[in-house]
Amino acid sequence: MRHAFEIDATPHEVWLGRESGEYILHLDNERLPVSLSLDDQGHGSLRIDGETVPITLARRGDDCFIHLDGSTWQLRYRDPLERASALAHGSHDDDIRAPMPGTTISVRVAPGDAVLKGATLLVMESMKLETAIIAPRDAVVVSVRVAVGQAFERDALLVEFDERPAAQPTATPT
């Protein structure tokens, strides 16, 4: 399973190997020795497949910003496990279930609402504790299965999400 870098949302698969002390870049049908030499400002040169080219590179988190061949590029690293999860469809991970039995105190969203990751969906009460149920990702609410005052068991389905990420959020994170 290969790693991938996204350039303008297009993923490109890549693997890095090592042989005789050199790094080898594995692309679809190619295996290319590759090495990089940068100063502390990120300026330097890239040696790949026998050619040396000037390059400037800066990193932040999973983003690699590169100036190369007269243009500027941004490559975002995608971890293979994260990509694989994102590709899986019809996942019940989207369902928001009760972590423990309790009662609904307030419902903050309605079907059709687009929510941002971290938004409070509803507040529940259990054993004299109030717990906010939060959206684990940007999503659109498909249905809310509980009403204010309603009691439920652990693992009960509270809110259903759709699969696609939200475009225009209407609920703001609290």
Next chain:
Amino acid sequence: MKRIESRIDVHGAEFLANQAHNQALAADLRARQHRARHERPERDMDRLARQNKLFVRERIERLLDPGTPFLELSTLAANMAWDGEVPGAAIVSGIGIVSGREVILHADDASVKGGAWYPHSVKKIVRTLDIAIENRLPVIHLCDSAGGFLPAQSQLFADRYFAGRIFRNQSTLSKMGVPQVAIVLGHCTAGGAYVPALSDYSVITRGTGAIFLGGPPLVKAATGEEVSVEELGGADMHTRVSGVADYPAGSEIEAIAIARDIVAQWHRPAKTQIDRQEPEAPLYDPRELYGIIPRDIKVQFDMREVIARMVDGSRFHEYQPAYGTTLVCGFAHLWGFRIGILANNGVLFNDSTLKGAHFIELCNQNRTPILFLQNITGFMVGREYERNGITKDGAKMIMAVSNSEVPKFTVIINGSYGAGNYGMSGRAFDPRFLFMWPQSQISVMGAEQAANVLSEVKIRQLQRSGQSLSAEQIAAIRDPVLADYNRESSAYYSTSELWDDGILDPPDTRNALGIALSASLGAPIAEPRYGVFRL
């Protein structure tokens, strides 16, 4: 260490004739392996697609680190059984690299009879786990099986090394601290349910993976309860409620990605250290092996020529070069590892047998793994040799082989007959890995010899009652014996019955042994201790 000087004329007629013959055998091997690996009835592949399942080899390719080798074992298991309808015994197994770790894996092939476990399948899985135990190799199970093949239950259920041994081996691995992860990509029913349950980690695919001791039909028959596959043993139930499985996955690809991530977390214990230097390719081209092995198995050749095309730099330090010359012994390096080699250059006499036993002891003293290259018809027979104690000399060699602590590897280069197989570390003597070459043969004695012996017995029997046999009658006795022996002594029969870990194309032997050697160093090498040598 000096180089072996090759004396073969690579342009000579003999060489070229051998080469053509052996290249054809190698091509035949590749064709058979390709069929066993990839050719499936269309309806079976369609069924997989409908079930949203990947073909077993696609799963394995995604599991393994790109650009790394995979040593597949027993590709042609069951090739001469069950009318050839169970290629590979419906299992793919082998040693590969996952997240940088050496692991051994076995995967149910759901495109063959739904992945049902035939007796050969069970044997292949047990062998995989035995290898894991002996070499302390972490295990990855890819589970997708319809369950045991019930019509053959008498050959796979009750005995000591039948299906139960799989679960016993899993438990032993766990006790040894060798981790296992099971990826449930299909059904794990009845006994099969214990594979994930006994694995330290398990991943289960939603929608296609399921674990239950009895499936819905059996449950309905047993108690009248009606329940769906998902409810009874699906991913969400097991990962949220029962705790039988650890990680739910939305797809096969995600399941495999999770498994890779799990393997990446495993502790990497230090490997047993043996002497190693920078690897060097052999001076002589390994493909010349095709021209060295004679077309006729009865023709003798110098094993040093084979060694020269296998070891680093073709360099070899020969031990006792003047004594016991029918057994070549010495040190070499293979992929940088120092190894000791015992190789047959003829029948085993008293001196060569003693030399062999002695050299095995030297290798153990030196903590050097041993490679046995077999081309042996047996020990020498006859009065002089018996009086000189050939039997006890053979016993000494067997005592040394049996109690040797360093890893042993055996490649049956040509013939492997009789007790010679034993002295040269045949299957019963626990070499970590045993491979065959395509033209090799293995039986208690040669086919001709057996046919002669059996017809001799019959002839004498009839002579005692005053009868004699015509040429046709003799042929009628000889020919079936010859045919049976030829069939059941071929490398393909051996590999079908899993008497070996696979047939290698001779030039591939170097890589296979390198990987095997590296894998074997997962286990410690104990101090040698032998029984009583009948001196």
Next chain:
Amino acid sequence: MTPWPFDTVLIANRGEIALRILRSVQAQGLRAVVVHHALDRLSPAVAQADQAIELRGNSPVAAYLDGDAILDAALASGAGAIHPGYGFLSENAAFARKVQAAGIRFIGPTPEAINLMGDKVRARAFVAQAGFPVAPSAIEDDDPSSFSERALQVGFPLLIKPAAGGGGKGMRIVRQSEQLAGEIERARSEAQRYFGDARLYVERYIENPRHIEVQVLGDDTGQVVHLFERECSVQRRFQKIVEESPSPALDAATRDRICSVAAGIARRAGYRNAGTVEFIFGQGEFYFLEMNTRLQVEHPVTEQITGIDLVREQLRIAAGEPLGYTQDDVRVSGHAIEYRIYAEDPARGYTPTTGPVLSLRVPGGEGIRVDLGIVQGQDISAAFDPMLAKLIVSGRDRQQALERADAALAQFVLLGCRTNIDFLRRLSRHPVFVAGDIHTGFLDAHPEVAADVSPSPATLRRLLGAAALQTRPLRDAAEAIPALHAAIGGWRN
């Protein structure tokens, strides 16, 4: 020469223009005081100022609009003059008056001139009355009841504009008389919505118009010269991206006419200090559009071809010095082009982008000037205008300027925040731009210039190789593989 009435200038602006002004102030031997919001404390202007005073505000922009605080800062720092830069308070007549009332020189025109030209309708009327060309138009205010009829007479195509508008908002092009009534209705409701004022005027619209503007300078003696024209036709959302001088569209006679008209307008308005008269040009005609009573962003191209430091002239004029030269003394040579570098994403509707400036390296060499407002390590936020820098390229002729521009844009390194640098390079190489056949609709007509470009296979290989080597998980995975297996590679038996 009498000594100047001020020895300290307060610069009430930020970014590249603050630094640019500061350079000329200090070169003149004056002290430079810079006011700034906390977000700009790392900026180069603040670093190089003789004194920096922090302003507070409800928002960063509000700080630079706080005229009272700025005035206080000037008084506290002993500044005898305030340079407002462009934008912010530069065309705020009330602020200019307050500054003067406090005894401080306002480096710019008189409040009256600001007022006159600030109201677009009033400015237009003034210019028309003075006999200079304006686009045929109909102003509603003149006689609301006959507005629709007069609008029809302007001729088509025409442009409906809100009287109280600006920034290109609320304008509608009408090409056919049947559509006029409906479009007027819609324009009215939009004007009400955007500006709270439903009054309109209608102007003749030139298809594929070119935006030509003329730089003017006036001193206290009433002398006015023009410093020739700039072409600013490459625009997006009515904002300029590339400007050049001289304009490839004008022949000598037309150039002379336009520039004389501009100087005439400035003279007529009694204009002092620096200003720019903007025209719409096309099919041989040109019409007055508006006058900007401030130093403009694109002033460097004029500086490059005339050799005159405009900020220095502004300081001199504010100090009371006469220009000291006539129109005939103003010579131009060569060609200059300015490329505005924005933090934006051209492929996605030019939406502003943000991010840290992780790496910055500007091109240099013959004919290359970079007016920079940022430093490495700075965070580009959405708080301010997205313009980061200006690349001004000059050469002996347009072709040499274009060649130098291509090399400079290819060498310009700014990593961490997406910019329009690659887009500018594609634009600069576009055959239509190279031929000089530009007009304000150029980018709309050629959407491929703004579109994302995929890397070539060779570039892609390099990018992936570099990124792979710099990403820990890939390196870790490579190093995890045992040496033996790495050496054997992807072998199968």
